[in-house]
Amino acid sequence: MHAMTPVKLLSRTAACLLVLSTQSQSQTQSPSQAGSQAPAIPTQEQLANDNNLFLAMARKALKWEEPDEPVRIVGPVYFVGTKGLGCFLFATSEGLVLMNTGMPSSGPMIADSIRKLGFRPEDIKLMINGHAHVDHAGAFAYFKEQFGAPLAVMREDVAAMESGDKNDFKYADDFVYPAAKVDRILRDGDVIRMGDVRLTAYLTPGHTRGATTWIADIVVDGKPYLVAFPDGAGFNPGYRVARNPSYPGITDDYRRTHHQLEMLKPDIWLAQHNEYYDLAGKRKRAETEGVNAWIDPEGYRQFIAGKKRAFEDEVDLEMGVEKVAAEKGTK
Numbered sequence: 041m042h043a044m045t046p047v048k049l050l051s052r053t054a055a056c057l058l059v060l061s062t063q064s065q066s067q068t069q070s071p072s073q074a075g076s077q078a079p080a081i082p083t084q085e086q087l088a089n090d091n092n093l094f095l096a097m098a099r100k101a102l103k104w105e106e107p108d109e110p111v112r113i114v115g116p117v118y119f120v121g122t123k124g125l126g127c128f129l130f131a132t133s134e135g136l137v138l139m140n141t142g143m144p145s146s147g148p149m150i151a152d153s154i155r156k157l158g159f160r161p162e163d164i165k166l167m168i169n170g171h172a173h174v175d176h177a178g179a180f181a182y183f184k185e186q187f188g189a190p191l192a193v194m195r196e197d198v199a200a201m202e203s204g205d206k207n208d209f210k211y212a213d214d215f216v217y218p219a220a221k222v223d224r225i226l227r228d229g230d231v232i233r234m235g236d237v238r239l240t241a242y243l244t245p246g247h248t249r250g251a252t253t254w255i256a257d258i259v260v261d262g263k264p265y266l267v268a269f270p271d272g273a274g275f276n277p278g279y280r281v282a283r284n285p286s287y288p289g290i291t292d293d294y295r296r297t298h299h300q301l302e303m304l305k306p307d308i309w310l311a312q313h314n315e316y317y318d319l320a321g322k323r324k325r326a327e328t329e330g331v332n333a334w335i336d337p338e339g340y341r342q343f344i345a346g347k348k349r350a351f352e353d354e355v356d357l358e359m360g361v362e363k364v365a366a367e368k369g370t371k
């Protein structure tokens with residue numbers, strides 16, 4: 041059994057869920073309450089082996105299904121997601137593009153957010169996705185059914201999307217969602233131009249086989265902005281990224297993805313999970329600082345570096361390598 045220091049545990053992507061749930065307990069409960077009411081925190085191993093436990097913990101601790109206020113980020117880019125999950129709207133001169141739809145229950149919430157901003161879900165001309173897991177792809181079927189919006193998906197995630205993720209290498213049969221027919225199949229580097237917005241899709245596999253990083257090129261008041269939506273770099277509890285890999289080639293996929301993400305130099309970055317890019321903090325600062333609050337190239341760089349480090353630590357762990365240098369660094 042490999043004993044991990046709390047810092048080392050923290051450094052693993054998978055542990056962020058546990059850290060968050062521990063924090064929220066300590067913030068809302070006094071020490072005496074915490075002793076009697078705090079639910080047992082599952083171990084890493086339990087989360088790795090029990091998909092449903094992982095899902096139940098994550099959806100609650102990370103507020104995946106709680107409504108949130110929509111907000112304009114920059115120019116045509118708006119946040120329309122839930123408290124925990126990043127869903128985004130591009131309001132172009134030729135119609136709306138919706139990125140991500142959260143959990144299966146989130147469809148009406150997102151539609152409401154779109155209306156609150158003064159747009160009509162009926163005007164969605166295209167839907168796109170980060171990766172085909174239940175917390176981002178859950179309500180595409182709802183939007184197709186209600187508003188007839190077509191869906192574009194990276195080729196390697198099409199089977200997942202069209203089966204409700206029944207073919208997932210980790211979550212098949214556990215994290216299913218209403219299947220959504222794909223109308224346009226994307227390849228690495230494909231560009232979608234709609235009005236004044238240019239969206240580029242990069243295949244960044246690892247987290248799923250077809251995980252897609254999106255880059256939006258926009259110009260606001262004569263100033264160009266590169267907005268990145270990085271995806272694919274994280275691994276969940278129970279993923280095997282090196283030894284007995286979750287799928288053949290996953291190690292190389294992750295490393296290529298990290299490299300590709302490092303090459304990007306966005307001005308603004310947003311993500312599928314709001315805690316990654318500090319939606320709450322940035323939107324608060326934006327009330328006084330405007331768009332400058334969202335400009336965060338260094339935050340992006342650190343985020344990718346953290347994902348890469350966590351991954352390489354995981355590889356070492358699976359391969360049984362003791363990282364003497366890393367141990368020193370964390371004590």
Ligand SMILES: [Zn+2]
Nearest residue numbers: 171173175247
């Ligand atoms: Zn996922």
